[in-house]
Amino acid sequence: MAGHPCWDKMSNKATPVTMNGFMRLEDGTILILVLWVIAMVTMVAGYFSQETRLRGNLGHGSWNLLKSRMEMESVLNLVALYVAPVEQDQDKTGKNSKDTGTGKPETSTRNDKTEDDTKNSGIGRAGNDQEKFIIPDGSSYKVMINGRALEFTLEDERGKIDINKVPDDMLETVMESLLQAQDKKLASDITDCILDWKDNDDDKRTGGAEKDYYESLSPAYHPANSKFLLLEQLLLVKGIDPRLYWGPIKWKNSDEKDAAPLWKGGIQDIFTVYNGSTTVNRASAPRLLTEILDESELTSMGGLGTMRLKACLYQGCYQVFWRADKQQGTNYTLVHWQQVPMFD
Numbered sequence: 271m272a273g274h275p276c277w278d279k280m281s282n283k284a285t286p287v288t289m290n291g292f293m294r295l296e297d298g299t300i301l302i303l304v305l306w307v308i309a310m311v312t313m314v315a316g317y318f319s320q321e322t323r324l325r326g327n328l329g330h331g332s333w334n335l336l337k338s339r340m341e342m343e344s345v346l347n348l349v350a351l352y353v354a355p356v357e358q359d360q361d362k363t364g365k366n367s368k369d370t371g372t373g374k375p376e377t378s379t380r381n382d383k384t385e386d387d388t389k390n391s392g393i394g395r396a397g398n399d400q401e402k403f404i405i406p407d408g409s410s411y412k413v414m415i416n417g418r419a420l421e422f423t424l425e426d427e428r429g430k431i432d433i434n435k436v437p438d439d440m441l442e443t444v445m446e447s448l449l450q451a452q453d454k455k456l457a458s459d460i461t462d463c464i465l466d467w468k469d470n471d472d473d474k475r476t477g478g479a480e481k482d483y484y485e486s487l488s489p490a491y492h493p494a495n496s497k498f499l500l501l502e503q504l505l506l507v508k509g510i511d512p513r514l515y516w517g518p519i520k521w522k523n524s525d526e527k528d529a530a531p532l533w534k535g536g537i538q539d540i541f542t543v544y545n546g547s548t549t550v551n552r553a554s555a556p557r558l559l560t561e562i563l564d565e566s567e568l569t570s571m572g573g574l575g576t577m578r579l580k581a582c583l584y585q586g587c588y589q590v591f592w593r594a595d596k597q598q599g600t601n602y603t604l605v606h607w608q609q610v611p612m613f614d
Contacts, residue, residue: 334584335586337583337584338583338584338586338588339588341415341416341420341583342579342581342583342588342590344415345413345415345420345422345579345581346579346590346592346602347600347601347602348413349404349422349424349579350592350594350600350601350602351601352402352403352404353403353404353405353406353424353574353577353594354403354404354405355405355572355573355574356405356406356407356426356551356553356554404424405424406424406425406426406554406574406577407424407425407426407429407553407554408423408424408425408429408554408556409423409424410422410423411423411424420581420583421581421582422579422580422581423579423580423581424577424578424579424580425554425577425578425580426551426554426574426575426576426577427542427544427545427575427576427577427578427591428544428545428546428547428550428551428554428571428575428576429550429551429552429553429554429555429556429559430539430540430541430542430545430550430555430556430559431444431540431541431542431545431550431559432541432542432543432544432545432546432547432548433464433468433498433501433504433541433542433543434468434497434498434543435545435546435547435548436541436548437548438461438465440563440567441461441464441465442457442458442461443562444540444559444562444563445457445458445460445461446458447521447558447562448519448521448537448540448558449519450521450522455477456509458476458477459477459478459509460477460507460509460510461477462475462476462477462478462479463477463478463479463507463508463509463510464504464507464510465478466478466479466480466493467479467493467494467495467498467503467506467507468494468495468496468497468498469495470495470496471495472495478508479493479507479508480493481493483508484506484508491506497543498543499543500543500606501537501538501541501542501543502515502538502608504537504541510537512611513536514536514537515536515537515538516536516538516610516611517534517535517536517537517538517539518534518535518536519534519535519536520533520534521533521534521535521557521558523561523562532557532558532561533556533557533558535556535558539556540556540558540559542576544575544576544591544605545575546575547569547571548567549566549567549568549569550563550567550568550569551568551569551570551571551575552568552569552570553570553571555568574593574594575593576591576592576593576605577591577592577593577594578590578591579592582612586609586610586612587609587610587611587612588607588608588609588610589608589610590604590606590607591604591605591606591607592604592605593605
């Protein structure tokens with residue numbers, strides 16, 4: 271059957287179009303439309319699927335965050351009930367006795383512990399009704415929460431050096447020891463940068479940094495030129511990177527290559543803003559400080575100071591700074607709460 275003519279551009283002539291030709295054109299158009307519809311539906315379905323997964327992940331993360339906070343609060347309430355000063359746990363030999371929950375205390379001196387040592391402690395009362403204390407000397411404890419073991423450490427911040435009150439020479443000595451004296455100039459420069467950050471002038475020390483350096487960074491910021499309010503401000507100081515701050519730096523008091531490390535950690539484990547003194551409490555000080563500080567810089571402090579509770583749960587690690595006192599029906603006062611990188 272003849273149809274309407276269709277102009278052929280190649281031959282420059284009009285050619286007749288049959289009904290079958292029109293039907294083929296219509297079929298091709300319909301096929302293209304169907305493919306477009308399928309593509310659009312697939313895109314929309316993919317978008318909603320991705321959105322659903324994203325919302326599910328956000329909900330799961332928020333749920334884990336909520337569970338972590340609730341479990342940390344449970345541990346904090348428990349620790350606040352059973353915490354005791356370090357001197358209460360010391361016997362006549364100067365050793366610390368940890369009840370392991372088996373009825374037999376596990377005893378170790380402060381100076382033979384590294385960050386890897388763990389005391390598997392049952393929290394509560396022993397069979398002989400003898401109270402089990404939690405001692406803030408850096409030891410690790412385990413407690414059952416929601417049917418699983420949760421490990422935490424507790425430290426008295428008076429066993430660390432107050433970054434706002436430390437003498438200049440003491441600061442440099444500690445930095446040199448922490449860096450294993452591999453680069454004394456680096457230790458000296460970091461010391462100068464810390465001192466420049468907290469002094470109230472713009473005069474740069476030999477290896478230090480002042481406003482002109484920090485303004486050249488991107489993004490730019492200014493040095494505080496005052497005391498550190500939080501220890502994490504050290505991460506803003508020139509020369510202090512996350513590895514140096516968080517650790518772990520393995521420290522050994524020996525030049526032998528094969529010697530086992532006596533301590534591992536970072537700046538955050540030996541400095542604080544909560545000591546309030548130029549000296550360090552010997553009983554709760556980490557091994558590194560008891561080894562390198564002079565006797566005049568180590569003292570005995572009774573009672574309890576601000577403490578740090580540290581634990582890893584689910585997808586993150588947390589550290590809580592708190593003081594033991596009764597406040598509005600609780601046994602503690604919260605000072606500072608933060609989520610931190612996973613501890614090694």
